[in-house]
Amino acid sequence: MLEVVSLSKDFKKHKAVEGVNIFLEKGETVGLLGPNGAGKSTIISMISSLISPSEGDVRLHNDSILKHPQMLRKVLGVVPQEIALYNDLTARENLEFFGKIHRLRGKALKDKIADILDQIGLKERQNDVVKTFSGGMKRRLNIGVALLHDPEILIMDEPTVGIDPQSRNYILEQVKRLNREKNMTILYTSHYMEEVEFLCDRIYIMDKGHIIASGTKDEIKSILSAESTILIKLERSSDAFVDRLKEIAYLKTVTSQDKEVTVVVPKEVHPFNQIFQIADETGATIVTIDRKTATLEDVFLHLTGRALRD
Amino acid sequence: MIIQFIKKQLLLMIRNPQILLILLGMPLILITILGFALGGVMNGEEVRLKAKIAIVEKGDSGEELSLFLKELEASGLPKESKAAIAEAAERLLPSELLRDQVLENQELKKYLSVQEIEPGSLEKVKKDDSYSAIIEIPEGFTEQVLSSIFLDEGKRTELRLYRNEGEELASNLVRDLLTGFQEQYSLGSVMGRSNGANFPISAISQEVKGGISHVEERTPLTSTTYYAVGMSVMFVLYIASNMGSFAYREKEDHVFDRMVLADVSIWKYFIAILLTTIILALLQLGILFGICALFYGVTWPDLTSFLIVTLALCLAVGSIGALLTSLNYRAHSEAFSNIFSTVIITVFAFIGGSFGGMFSSDFIQEIGSLTPNGAGMQAYFKIFQGYPLSSITTELWSLAIFSVIALVIAAVLFPKKGGGAI
Structure with missing residues (x-):
C-alpha cells in the first residue's frame, strides 16, 4: 500500500536518514522503533510530504507521491509528536476548525466531531479550553484531530510521550481498536519497546538514520535465539566489577547503568559461578541475578551496544 | 476558509x-x-482660544497724517486729486484701521484681548509670557505707508510682530490676522487709486472676517x-x-x-x-x-x-x-x-x-x-x-x-x- 524506497535526507553536512526502505500493507500496524535522534520524525515528515527527501521515493499503490502529495494527503492522517493544537480554543473549537480545513461542513462535521469526542473520551470536556487539559487529554485530542477526515493510513509519531500510564494505556487501546475495527493501516513510532511489542505486527528498528533490523516480533527476537541475557543488580555500582566482566571473552556484551549490569551470553554458557567470583574479588555485592529470554530491548542492545533510552 | x-x-x-x-x-x-x-x-472650543495682544505704537498717527498732508500739498497733483487723497488718507490711517477693523472687531473680540502699551514698557512686556503676541507699530509708519500708497514715495515699512512660542495657536492666529490685514490694505489701496480714491473699506472688513472664518468653518x-x-x-x-x-x-x-x-x-x-x-x-x-x-x-x-x-x-x-x-x-x-x-x-x-x-x-x-x-x-x-x-x-x-x-x-x-x- 505505502512504500518508502531508499529514502535519504541530508541537513547540510549531517545525514539524518540514509537509504531507508519501509513498506506497509493494508490493515497492518507497523512499528518504527529507535532512540531519540534516530531519524524517525524525519522519515515521517518525508512520508507526509512536509519535507522533501534528498534521495529516494515514497509510493502509494506504486505511484510516487513526491510530485503529487495531494494523492497521499487525502488518505493520510498524521499525529505529530508535538501537541499541534490551539491552546486557547476549546476541544470542540479545535475539532471544528481543523474539520473545516478538511472541508467538512454541516451535519457531517457535527457527527464526525461527536464521534471523535466519544472515541477520545473528551465528550465531557469538549467545551473546555485546551490549556486546562492534562498532558494525556491533549495527546488524545491531538490524535482526534488527525482522525477527522477518516484517513486510511495513520502515522503516529511518539503519541504517548510525557503522559501518565493511565492515558498511555487508553491511547494504546484506541490505536488497537482503530486497526481492528476500521482496518486502518498504522505506522507507529516510539522509543518504548513495550508499546511497539503490544501494538505492532511488524517492526523496523532504526539507529543513526539507518534501519538496522526489520521483521515480525518473533523474527527480530530470533536474532537473539542463540543468546540469552543475564541481569545483575548490585548493592552499589562498581566500575571494577563491570571492567572485569568485559575481560571475559565469551560474554558478548556487557553494559551497565547505575547498579544494574546487563550481560549477553551464548545460550549454552552458564557463567554464574565466574560472575560471583569476580564480585568477590572486586568487592561488589550482588543483590539479584537473573537469566531471561530475549526482548526487543535486548535486540536493540545487541545490535547497537546501547540501550534504547540512552 | x-x-x-x-x-x-x-x-x-x-x-x-x-x-x-x-x-x-x-x-x-x-x-x-x-x-x-x-x-x-x-481644544478647539471657541472660549479656549484667546489671544492676549499688546499693541505698541511708537509714533503719533495724527502728527504723521499732518506730515503726509503737507507732502501731498507740495506734490504736483491736480487740486481735485489732492482733496480726494486727503479725505481718503484720513479714513485709511493704517494703525487706526488695524485697531478698529481687526483688533476691535466684534467678531474677533471673543478671541482677542488687546492692550495698548507705552513704548517704554515694550521690553518688560516682551518678558511677560501671558501675552500671545506683541504688535509694534514703528515710528513714521503711518506717514510712510500713506506716502508709499498715494504718492509712490517713502520707504517701505512693516508692522513688527513678536510671537510667544509657548502659545502657538494664539500667536499664529494674530500672525494670520496681520498678514491678511496687510495684504488687504495694500490691495484696497491699489484698487482705491485706480477708482479714484473710493477706498473699499468694507472689503478690508470682509476679508478680516474671512481670515478668522477659516478657523470657524473647518471643524476645530x-x-x-x-x-x-x-x-x-x-x-x-x-x-x-x-x-x-x-x-x-x-x-x-x-x-x-x-x-x-x-x-x-x-x-x-x-x-x-x-x-x-x-x-x-x-x-x-x-x-x-x-x-x-x-x-x-x-x-x-x-x-x-x-x-x-x-x-x-x-x-x-x-x-x-x-x-x-x-x-x-x-x-x-x-x-x-x-x-x-x-x-x-x-x-x-x-x-x-x-x-x-x-x-x-x-x-x-x-x-x-x-x-x-x-x-x-x-x-x-x-x-x-x-x-x-x-x-x-x-x-x-x-x-x-x-x-x-x-x-x-x-x-x-x-x-x-x-x-x-x-
Whole structure:
C-alpha cells in the first residue's frame, strides 16, 4: 500500500536518514522503533510530504507521491509528536476548525466531531479550553484531530510521550481498536519497546538514520535465539566489577547503568559461578541475578551496544 | 476558509487579555488621559482660544497724517486729486484701521484681548509670557505707508510682530490676522487709486472676517479628536505584529503542518493572513472610533471618506502583517514581530504625529507622512475638518503604495514550501 524506497535526507553536512526502505500493507500496524535522534520524525515528515527527501521515493499503490502529495494527503492522517493544537480554543473549537480545513461542513462535521469526542473520551470536556487539559487529554485530542477526515493510513509519531500510564494505556487501546475495527493501516513510532511489542505486527528498528533490523516480533527476537541475557543488580555500582566482566571473552556484551549490569551470553554458557567470583574479588555485592529470554530491548542492545533510552 | 481563520483568530485574541489590553485597553486609556490632560492646549472650543495682544505704537498717527498732508500739498497733483487723497488718507490711517477693523472687531473680540502699551514698557512686556503676541507699530509708519500708497514715495515699512512660542495657536492666529490685514490694505489701496480714491473699506472688513472664518468653518480639532485618531492609527499597527507572531507560533506548534496536510495551499494561507489582519484591524478601528463617538463625541462628517481612509489604512496594516509573517518564517523566530512592536511602532508613532507634532524639521514631518499611521492620521484629520475626499488623495496614494510594496516583499519572501521545510 505505502512504500518508502531508499529514502535519504541530508541537513547540510549531517545525514539524518540514509537509504531507508519501509513498506506497509493494508490493515497492518507497523512499528518504527529507535532512540531519540534516530531519524524517525524525519522519515515521517518525508512520508507526509512536509519535507522533501534528498534521495529516494515514497509510493502509494506504486505511484510516487513526491510530485503529487495531494494523492497521499487525502488518505493520510498524521499525529505529530508535538501537541499541534490551539491552546486557547476549546476541544470542540479545535475539532471544528481543523474539520473545516478538511472541508467538512454541516451535519457531517457535527457527527464526525461527536464521534471523535466519544472515541477520545473528551465528550465531557469538549467545551473546555485546551490549556486546562492534562498532558494525556491533549495527546488524545491531538490524535482526534488527525482522525477527522477518516484517513486510511495513520502515522503516529511518539503519541504517548510525557503522559501518565493511565492515558498511555487508553491511547494504546484506541490505536488497537482503530486497526481492528476500521482496518486502518498504522505506522507507529516510539522509543518504548513495550508499546511497539503490544501494538505492532511488524517492526523496523532504526539507529543513526539507518534501519538496522526489520521483521515480525518473533523474527527480530530470533536474532537473539542463540543468546540469552543475564541481569545483575548490585548493592552499589562498581566500575571494577563491570571492567572485569568485559575481560571475559565469551560474554558478548556487557553494559551497565547505575547498579544494574546487563550481560549477553551464548545460550549454552552458564557463567554464574565466574560472575560471583569476580564480585568477590572486586568487592561488589550482588543483590539479584537473573537469566531471561530475549526482548526487543535486548535486540536493540545487541545490535547497537546501547540501550534504547540512552 | 478565510471565515474560519477570522473566527479562530478572533477567539484567540478575545481569550488573551494581554492582547486585548494592548489593542483596545491601552489606546482608550491614552485617548482619555491625553485628550483630557492636554485639552487646554489643543481644544478647539471657541472660549479656549484667546489671544492676549499688546499693541505698541511708537509714533503719533495724527502728527504723521499732518506730515503726509503737507507732502501731498507740495506734490504736483491736480487740486481735485489732492482733496480726494486727503479725505481718503484720513479714513485709511493704517494703525487706526488695524485697531478698529481687526483688533476691535466684534467678531474677533471673543478671541482677542488687546492692550495698548507705552513704548517704554515694550521690553518688560516682551518678558511677560501671558501675552500671545506683541504688535509694534514703528515710528513714521503711518506717514510712510500713506506716502508709499498715494504718492509712490517713502520707504517701505512693516508692522513688527513678536510671537510667544509657548502659545502657538494664539500667536499664529494674530500672525494670520496681520498678514491678511496687510495684504488687504495694500490691495484696497491699489484698487482705491485706480477708482479714484473710493477706498473699499468694507472689503478690508470682509476679508478680516474671512481670515478668522477659516478657523470657524473647518471643524476645530479638539485634543480628544486628535488623540482618538493618533492612538487608533498607532495601536492598529499592533494587529500586524500580533498576526505575525500568531502565524509564526502556528508554524512552531506544527499547527501549520496540519493545514499543509489538509492540502491548504501556501498562497491560500498567505491570503488568509492578509485578509484576517485587515478585518481584525477594521474591527479594532471600528470599536475604538465607535467608543470615541459614543463617549467623547468624536463623530465624522463624511462617513464614506472615513470608511475609505479606514480601508486604506487597514490594507496597509494587513500588508505589514503579511510581511512580518514572511520575515518571521524566514528568520525562524518571532524577532521581526518583536522589533516591530517594540521599536518600529514607537518610532512611527513619534514621527507620524500620534503624540502631537514633536518635530519641527520638515524632513522628519515628510517622512512621518509616509508612515501608514502618519498618512492615515492626516487623512482622518482632513476628513474630520470637512475637507473633500479629493484633498486626501496624497495620503491615500501613500497608503496604497506602502501596502503594495510591503505585500510584494512579503510574497517574494514567503516560503513556497509548507511544513517542516520552511
